[in-house]
Amino acid sequence: MKAASRPRRERLPRDERVGQIMTAARKIFREKGYEASSTAEIAVAAGVVEGTLYRYFPTKRDLLIKVVEEFYANIFSDYEAQLRGVRGTWNRLRFMIWKHLSVMHGDPDMCRLIVHELRPWPQYRQSSVFTLNQRYTQSTLAVVREGIANGEFRDDMPLRIVRDMIFGGAEHHTWAHLRDEGRFSPDEAADGITNMIYQGLARGGQGNSEAVGGPVKRLERAVRRLEGLTGPRRRNRKRA
């Protein structure tokens, strides 16, 4: 009677066990959300007992954070590299916005975890994920700065507002989809947001007395820039 009940002990190296637990946690969290997932359930899925989770992750929340960190790492890889292949302010802006929306579109469950379950947490701004996210939004703002530097964009709009409207707009736009209660098209949304931001930042304030000179001057500048690009010039300066 004792015979069969013994050999239930499989020791693995730390990293391997951590990997198993994170894989299980990612799966359960994605399926049911953070609150609705229990540590007992995650432990079963990982093939360990509940106490083992706590050897590697001090709290359930830390487990979520690690899972999200891993996700960010995947997103980042080849993000800036791809951007380097896109030319022109409108296109570069559109690319960044489109990429962001595509992530939300492609992995709504993980994004819901981040947006609805991790970010509202009181200590979010002290977490590593907050820092990762800052880096993320900065790479989009860099494109806006380029636009200001080359004269396409006005320089009197606080960058913070621009950032908030891009990412806030994208987030609100994707809400229903994150809850699996609606669709959106990353292409159409990216066009809409990009156009609003691009025109909103364009120099020469359309809609006032410069209504004619504004766009024409802007296009003249763009043409000059394009003429420059057809030559040996590769990249524009960062700041004026």
Next chain:
Amino acid sequence: MKAASRPRRERLPRDERVGQIMTAARKIFREKGYEASSTAEIAVAAGVVEGTLYRYFPTKRDLLIKVVEEFYANIFSDYEAQLRGVRGTWNRLRFMIWKHLSVMHGDPDMCRLIVHELRPWPQYRQSSVFTLNQRYTQSTLAVVREGIANGEFRDDMPLRIVRDMIFGGAEHHTWAHLRDEGRFSPDEAADGITNMIYQGLARGGQGNSEAVGGPVKRLERAVRRLEGLTGPRRRNRKRA
């Protein structure tokens, strides 16, 4: 020993008791957030025993919802009335955005409850608060519709995008303040967002779009195409 322990029973009419409980709940929720508030604590603050809460509110969450509903009712009163006193599309838009930001600025704790604790909840979109919020955003979109109707705004931008950028932008902008980890100025933010939206929606040619907007738009498209061609082209746009 039995003598003193008897007369602890004060019966109140339903509405009065409900009011007491909601007042206590609002206070505690605001101070500590939803998760960190316990029903026991709320009961003590309301001067009742825990079980009494559950006579009037089926769950702790329902209690939060009622508190938030009451808050919305206060916000709404004289909202549309005030708008009627503001003339001009820019001014009306700016008023609505400013008002929204002012609410976030003036009662960050309640707004944090709504944004960070109620909205992420899975059944939020089936709740009364969601409906209230829709009504709220619609009154701002009505101003945008007026602008389209009188020719100030273009009509080819999806209203949903405009809504998402206004409210998403406002929300992102106020995040730090909601957590008491940063400030913002409702005036400056309202100016920024309003200007972005206003210029972003402004018609190209202001009344003579055939003469100016047409060619300009065509040139803009050409410029964007050329910008794309100068680097490895990543994606085609949807718009013709």
Next chain:
DNA sequence: GTTAGTAAGTGAGTTGGACTCATTAAATGG
């Protein structure tokens, strides 16, 4: 080999908070 040290793994707890229910008693109305 043997053995001591280390770290992986266990599972029976503890804790705390949301929610329930059988019971008590104040108000109400016939």
Next chain:
DNA sequence: CCATTTAATGAGTCCAACTCACTTACTAAC
């Protein structure tokens, strides 16, 4: 003054995160 209704109670139940004293597999020194 009795019957009915319903506000109020508080002792419990249930469930999930987290703890801890202990057990056992692996490793390296001798």
